[in-house]
Amino acid sequence: MYQALYRKYRPRTFDEVVGQKHITKTLSNQVKKGEISHAYLFSGTRGTGKTSIARIFARALNCLSPVDGSPCYKCEVCKALSEPNCMDILEIDAASNNRVDEVREIREKVKFLPTNGKFKVYIIDEVHMLTDSAFNALLKTLEEPPAHVVLILGTTEPHKLPQTILSRCLRFDFKLISPTELKQHLISIFNKENINYEDSAVDLIVSAAQGSVRDMLSIADAVVSLGGGVASYSNALSILGATNQEKLFKFADQILSGNLGGAFEVVDEAIKGGINISVFAKDLTVHFRNLLVAKTCENCEGILNLPAEVVQKMKDQAKDASEEELMFLMRNFSEIEPELKYSLSPRTLVEVACVKAISGDGSKKN
Numbered sequence: 001m002y003q004a005l006y007r008k009y010r011p012r013t014f015d016e017v018v019g020q021k022h023i024t025k026t027l028s029n030q031v032k033k034g035e036i037s038h039a040y041l042f043s044g045t046r047g048t049g050k051t052s053i054a055r056i057f058a059r060a061l062n063c064l065s066p067v068d069g070s071p072c073y074k075c076e077v078c079k080a081l082s083e084p085n086c087m088d089i090l091e092i093d094a095a096s097n098n099r100v101d102e103v104r105e106i107r108e109k110v111k112f113l114p115t116n117g118k119f120k121v122y123i124i125d126e127v128h129m130l131t132d133s134a135f136n137a138l139l140k141t142l143e144e145p146p147a148h149v150v151l152i153l154g155t156t157e158p159h160k161l162p163q164t165i166l167s168r169c170l171r172f173d174f175k176l177i178s179p180t181e182l183k184q185h186l187i188s189i190f191n192k193e194n195i196n197y198e199d200s201a202v203d204l205i206v207s208a209a210q211g212s213v214r215d216m217l218s219i220a221d222a223v224v225s226l227g228g229g230v231a232s233y234s235n236a237l238s239i240l241g242a243t244n245q246e247k248l249f250k251f252a253d254q255i256l257s258g259n260l261g262g263a264f265e266v267v268d269e270a271i272k273g274g275i276n277i278s279v280f281a282k283d284l285t286v287h288f289r290n291l292l293v294a295k296t297c298e299n300c301e302g303i304l305n306l307p308a309e310v311v312q313k314m315k316d317q318a319k320d321a322s323e324e325e326l327m328f329l330m331r332n333f334s335e336i337e338p339e340l341k342y343s344l345s346p347r348t349l350v351e352v353a354c355v356k357a358i359s360g361d362g363s364k365k366n
């Protein structure tokens, strides 16, 4: 049976977690020293490891002989906690259980001692989705937590949490995973799975994942299954619907040199090549944004998230344009994005944007 990469490579120890070293180090030290807080807040974008780390931590807290602060998975408690009907680690998705009753139920249940280990751990995901009355109920638990209870609250939107909750939690901010870390992780998985891959496919998948391990692995799954076990650049392109970088450079060349006919030709090639015109328009905005970054930012490599040779090409292309021009072009192509969805003729919208880009508002100094 084929198992999705994301599930198969879910980390089981702190060492296996991709990125977030600042967090895994603190948590494993807490386990080692036995200095546990009663409430934690894990805040950060989806796919950055909040739930995975919460699960590891919940097990490590209870494990009889933790290995370097991570659960051993061998002792009787670790085994009991892996049973599906285990009630000592409870995961609650606040997005679907935001009613006050559910939180009251937690308050009722926290009185009972854990059946296996030392701690009963509640992992409440998307906690910002709770209703006000549910927050108040949760707060009561946070105010006087029983010694055997640990709450791990996860959120993608910490600013929506009341101060009274924030002030009672030990907070950890999860960062996006860097392209380098994502890339290493993906390549190591491809090697373990004996999946042949093209480097350019890996770069494309990593860049589309935007800092999320989960997104990266689900894209990789789709690319590999389309390719019958191989990760090729062309399959990554068709899965992502992304425009080939070369086309974007070619298009920008035409616009920057004021060649309207040339720009129309690239649009035509893109459509005939099966690229969705709305995706193409979005990619153009991103491309001009990337050029602007390449031109203005000292550390553009870190921001652009692209292979080194592409970054160099960006810098070269950006040389011929002024900052104002690039700002204008980025705005010009982003303005049509909301209209594209509803337009009967998205191609014309893009072409009108080309005309504006070349003749329009101060893009070219005649």
Ligand SMILES: [Zn+2]
Binding pocket: 062, 063, 064, 065, 066, 071, 072, 073, 074, 075, 076, 077, 078, 079
């Ligand atoms: Zn154990």
